[in-house]
Amino acid sequence: MNLGTNILLFEIAIKISNGLVQNYFHIQTKGRILFTFVCYFRDMKKHSTKKIESYKPDWTPENAGDEFAVRILKGQDSSSSGSRAVGGKRKDLSVSQYVKGVLGFDRNILARTITLIESNNPAHYKTAQEVLKHLIPFSGKSLRIGITGVPGAGKSTLIESLGMYLIKLGHKIAVLTVDPSSTVTKGSILGDKTRMENLAKEKNCFIRPSPSGGNLGGVTRKSRETITICEAAGFDIILIETVGVGQSEVSVRSMVDFFLLVLIAGAGDELQGIKRGIMELTDAILINKADGDNEKKANIAKSDYNNALHYLQPATAGWRSQAFTGSALTGKGITELWNVIKKFEDNVKQSGVFEQRRKDQSIEWVFRMIENTLHEEFYNDEKVQQAIPILIDEIVNGKITPTLAADKLLGIFKE
Numbered sequence: 062m063n064l065g066t067n068i069l070l071f072e073i074a075i076k077i078s079n080g081l082v083q084n085y086f087h088i089q090t091k092g093r094i095l096f097t098f099v100c101y102f103r104d105m106k107k108h109s110t111k112k113i114e115s116y117k118p119d120w121t122p123e124n125a126g127d128e129f130a131v132r133i134l135k136g137q138d139s140s141s142s143g144s145r146a147v148g149g150k151r152k153d154l155s156v157s158q159y160v161k162g163v164l165g166f167d168r169n170i171l172a173r174t175i176t177l178i179e180s181n182n183p184a185h186y187k188t189a190q191e192v193l194k195h196l197i198p199f200s201g202k203s204l205r206i207g208i209t210g211v212p213g214a215g216k217s218t219l220i221e222s223l224g225m226y227l228i229k230l231g232h233k234i235a236v237l238t239v240d241p242s243s244t245v246t247k248g249s250i251l252g253d254k255t256r257m258e259n260l261a262k263e264k265n266c267f268i269r270p271s272p273s274g275g276n277l278g279g280v281t282r283k284s285r286e287t288i289t290i291c292e293a294a295g296f297d298i299i300l301i302e303t304v305g306v307g308q309s310e311v312s313v314r315s316m317v318d319f320f321l322l323v324l325i326a327g328a329g330d331e332l333q334g335i336k337r338g339i340m341e342l343t344d345a346i347l348i349n350k351a352d353g354d355n356e357k358k359a360n361i362a363k364s365d366y367n368n369a370l371h372y373l374q375p376a377t378a379g380w381r382s383q384a385f386t387g388s389a390l391t392g393k394g395i396t397e398l399w400n401v402i403k404k405f406e407d408n409v410k411q412s413g414v415f416e417q418r419r420k421d422q423s424i425e426w427v428f429r430m431i432e433n434t435l436h437e438e439f440y441n442d443e444k445v446q447q448a449i450p451i452l453i454d455e456i457v458n459g460k461i462t463p464t465l466a467a468d469k470l471l472g473i474f475k476e
Contacts, residue, residue: 156191158170159177159192163192163196164196166295171290171294174290175271177192178290179287193289196289197293203297204297204298204406205301205316205317205318205319206298206402207303207316207319208220208300208302209302211325213325214349215325215389216303217302218389219347219349220300221257221389222395224257224260224263226392226395228263232265232297232298233266233295233296233297234263235267235268235294236266236267236269237269237271237288237291237299237301238269238271239302267291267294284301285316285429299317315422315425316426318409318415318418318419319344319406320344320345321343321346322346322347324347324362325349325359325362326348326351326358340369340373341374344380345382345383345385345401346384348362348366349387349389350388350390359386367384377409377418379408379409383401385398439474444473444474444476445470448469448473
């Protein structure tokens with residue numbers, strides 16, 4: 062480092078240490094100087110043999126003299142690193158780079174691959190399908206567990222407790238959480254990961270929050286594809302947390318092996334459990350938050366739900382669904398829950414139900430994709446887009462019935 066640089070750094074340090082900067086501007090700017098000082102020292106050390114051009118920042122105080130020693134370095138071209146293209150935009154990866162990154166458990170590329178799959182940009186579709194085609198042979202070896210329940214039941218906390226327990230047993234865990242999207246702004250908070258602070262730190266865990274995108278059923282449109290990618294990356298346990306659901310949002314059942322319903326005491330009596338819907342599709346019910354004064358209520362709820370399950374057809378052939386109690390906060394019941402899941406896995410694999418269910422789910426996946434594709438093609442059709450506002454106006458003015466308007470739109474689409 063040359064003499065001029067040393068003098069400049071010394072001046073900055075002196076100004077800060079003496080508190081002189083506060084004669085010119087507020088204390089927040091002092092933090093900026095410290096930050097600039099650190100960056101300047103780092104970059105000067107790295108480029109000491111090069112001539113560095115700098116300029117005064119736009120927040121320089123008026124009438125500041127030579128005692129104001131802060132300068133900003135002109136940006137360096139970082140495109141040679143290969144991580145980003147010129148302008149700061151990340152470079153697109155090739156199909157082979159995506160596949161190699163996923164199979165090599167590159168967490169960055171794994172996340173980018175999921176983003177590619179979830180993209181609604183038509184330009185990404187072909188690449189995404191090519192990547193999936195190469196990854197499918199490496200998938201299908203995990204145990205897929207769907208976890209659903211009413212909002213506030215403690216699903217995220219349960220996943221953290223269960224996930225930490227499974228990692229200690231030597232498993233690799235992928236957690237796919239689905240966050241509801243706003244019907245107004247279309248945005249999602251994607252905050253479920255913040256409830257899994259300890260689990261998020263584990264190297265053998267990957268947590269991916271995704272927006273529901275208005276998709277009903279508690280999952281996203283691309284949840285199946287995301288499961289495939291995570292399995293190819295080597296995760297042997299896939300935990301899928303749905304949005305808080307009611308009794309009819311059950312799409313997750315069609316993509317998992319074991320379906321767990323998380324409830325809390327006081328959310329409904331035995332008659333509530335008898336109602337058809339999500340109850341008749343669950344492989345087990347966990348009455349969560351069974352701790353402290355709430356433990357007695359949880360045991361009563363457990364009895365009520367077991368009585369209700371007695372009147373329902375089994376969700377899985379050869380398996381009797383039961384209700385259990387536990388506390389995700391204290392860890393009570395986590396070991397027992399995992400033992401139930403393992404018993405279920407052994408049962409369905411021996412009976413052949415496991416393999417048959419996977420085949421049925423693959424077939425359902427095909428027709429679900431057809432429905433999604435037809436939906437997109439219909440609303441992206443230029444003639445349909447032109448006709449929709451006209452027909453809406455006719456419906457509002459009573460000139461045409463909704464049924465006839467639908468027939469006309471379908472007719473336009475088929476032309």
